[in-house]
Amino acid sequence: MIHQITATAAGTITLGSDLTVNRLGYGAMRITGKGVWGPPENRDTAIATLRRAVELGVNFIDTADSYGPYVSEELIAEALAPYPSGLVIATKGGWERPGPGQWTHNASPGHLRKALEGSLKRLRLDRIDVYQLHMPDNAVSFDASMDTLAQLREQGKIRHIALSNVTREHIERARKIVPIVSVQNRYSFSDREWDYVVNYCAENGIAFIPWAPLGSGKRASEVLESVAEKLNATPLQIALAWLLKRSPVMLPIPGTSSPTHLEENVAAAALELPRAEFERLSAVTPPPNSLR
Numbered sequence: 001m002i003h004q005i006t007a008t009a010a011g012t013i014t015l016g017s018d019l020t021v022n023r024l025g026y027g028a029m030r031i032t033g034k035g036v037w038g039p040p041e042n043r044d045t046a047i048a049t050l051r052r053a054v055e056l057g058v059n060f061i062d063t064a065d066s067y068g069p070y071v072s073e074e075l076i077a078e079a080l081a082p083y084p085s086g087l088v089i090a091t092k093g094g095w096e097r098p099g100p101g102q103w104t105h106n107a108s109p110g111h112l113r114k115a116l117e118g119s120l121k122r123l124r125l126d127r128i129d130v131y132q133l134h135m136p137d138n139a140v141s142f143d144a145s146m147d148t149l150a151q152l153r154e155q156g157k158i159r160h161i162a163l164s165n166v167t168r169e170h171i172e173r174a175r176k177i178v179p180i181v182s183v184q185n186r187y188s189f190s191d192r193e194w195d196y197v198v199n200y201c202a203e204n205g206i207a208f209i210p211w212a213p214l215g216s217g218k219r220a221s222e223v224l225e226s227v228a229e230k231l232n233a234t235p236l237q238i239a240l241a242w243l244l245k246r247s248p249v250m251l252p253i254p255g256t257s258s259p260t261h262l263e264e265n266v267a268a269a270a271l272e273l274p275r276a277e278f279e280r281l282s283a284v285t286p287p288p289n290s291l292r
Contacts, residue, residue, distance in 0.1 A: 004270050007023075007056055010269035019130070021060040022059055024265075027061075027062045029072060037068065045257060051080065054084060062091075062184070063089065064134055065118055065119050076123060077124045091131060092131070093116060094107040095135065107133060107142075108145075112149065116158070128157065143177065146177045149161050190284045198249070208251065209251045213252055223281060224238055233271055238273070241272075
């Protein structure tokens with residue numbers, strides 16, 4: 001049963017040693033246009049959603065320069081700057097966008113430097129609190145990408161460095177170069193390909209940020225709906241509650257472009273998921289070929 005709507009009900013997690021945020025954030029990819037391209041259909045609604053998130057206690061917002069491209073970062077600044085104390089904006093670099101629905105790698109040192117400068121300008125910041133390598137680039141040395149981010153951190157343009165779409169090997173290699181405060185991979189109750197990365201993060205005090213929290217497959221949907229009906233909640237709320245219970249380093253970032261849907265998501269922070277239902281969800285077997 002959900003008793004209140006506030007992200008504070010999820011508890012907190014500390015990124016590095018100095019950024020403490022509520023453990024239910026907001027993902028700002030969906031405030032862009034179709035195909036994660038161009039402006040949203042309703043700019044006013046997108047702005048209202050961002051402002052409502054902060055009103056509900058969300059103090060961790062995840063975005064990327066490739067969302068739009070650039071649109072998500074611009075909307076965040078328009079809606080929230082000057083930023084309230086304690087609000088952490090995490091963005092990413094390492095992709096280029098030639099068109100709607102198209103994503104191409106570019107984690108070269110030159111591109112990452114240019115991407116960071118662009119994000120600083122669009123977000124109206126002097127320093128990015130959490131800057132994530134969006135994905136390793138097979139055409140570029142991973143160490144070169146990380147060395148570049150480490151240099152930008154030394155220059156004071158990045159507070160903390162993070163990773164996205166990586167293996168444990170990537171994390172370990174990166175940590176030899178610079179501290180890593182979070183890892184963002186696809187993960188849900190029915191998509192546990194990265195279980196070992198979640199466990200590694202928990203063992204090393206690194207936040208794990210899951211994307212695609214609903215998972216996939218008919219069996220997964222049936223179990224979600226059953227538990228949701230029993231607890232008088234929505235399937236997405238149950239999926240988010242499972243993530244929060246899965247590990248204390250979990251930092252879900254459900255995204256939406258609707259203030260109403262946002263409130264539904266944030267309400268999951270206070271959802272009491274009984275141990276038996278958590279185990280029932282945990283026992284779901286991912287459907288074949290759903291993990292890649």
